[in-house]
Amino acid sequence: MKCPNCQTELPSGARFCFNCGAPQEPPGRRREPPLKARIDLAGNVEQQLTEQFFLALRQRVEEEHEPGRFQPYSERLYESGFRDTVFRRSAQLAEELKALARDGQPAPGLINHSVELLFEGLLDYFIIRHCKDINAVTLPESILKYEGQAWEDINLFNMILDHLDFKSEPDEKVYLDFLKMPVSKLKNAGKFFLFPQRDERILFICDQSLLGSCKEGFAMTEKALYWKAQLQTARRAGYDALEDIRREKDWLLINGHFFHASPTLDAKMLRLLKKIRLLHPA
DSSP, X not given: OBOTTTOOBOOXXXXXXXXXXXXXXXXXXXXXXXXXXXXXXXXXXXXXXXXXXXXXXXXXXXXXXXXXXXXXXXXXXXXXXXXXHHHHHHHHHHHHHHHHHHTSOOOHHHHHHHXXXXXXXXXXXXXXXXXXXXXXXXXOGGGGGGTTOOGGGSOHHHHHHHHHOXXXXXXXXXXXXXXXXXXXXXXXXHHXXXXXXXXXXXXXXXXXXXXXXXXXXXXXXXXXXXXEOTTSOOEEEEGGGOOOEEEETTEEEETTEEEOSOHHHHHHHHHHHHHHHHHXXX
């Protein structure tokens, strides 16, 4: 837990902050601050969207590609003419949001989700189609076909395979057909990190153990990501509870837990989980 007054890390259950002395509320009683809309509908909505897109582009490059490499992407945005697409799509969303405002004040969550959907689609298209030569990791173009689709219309198995693009990962041992998977490996996966519910369909298992025993690795089901890294505790992240997904140095943190497959798989997994978090119904 953190002190809300000075943000000092505190042990769970602390009654006072040992840094500033502020009293601490029990976690169950602490109130979350009200959600704030990213866009002020009383202002210039189109301008706000355009400005925020550039911030979102910088954040995407810094988090998912190479820190400090924003300049080439910014220049490519102008050189490619994609800036005009950003302006046009921002104007379209601005009109949609203003129409919602005329019918009553839309909830901040609805506004923010609409903005995030727009930015994610634009960024995916721009980075994949226009920045291949400057990207740190090549993302498959096949993921673009999921832009604008609703969760209930998506074939999750296909979306996962399109994002992770295992065919470009020849060194990874991935099992899609479990009848062809050695029984000993399947048993080890189930013993060490893969604990699905009875009716939970397993989509794939990736064996990342050094000796090929499948005691470490990761798997995805129709409901969650399961994984275990060497010397780490087995973890599960449900698609309905993806709270924090980010790159940390040369690995990922998923809900605060260490995940690492390979540099390229980490980058593709990061993009996949963010897509799932954006589309999965709350």
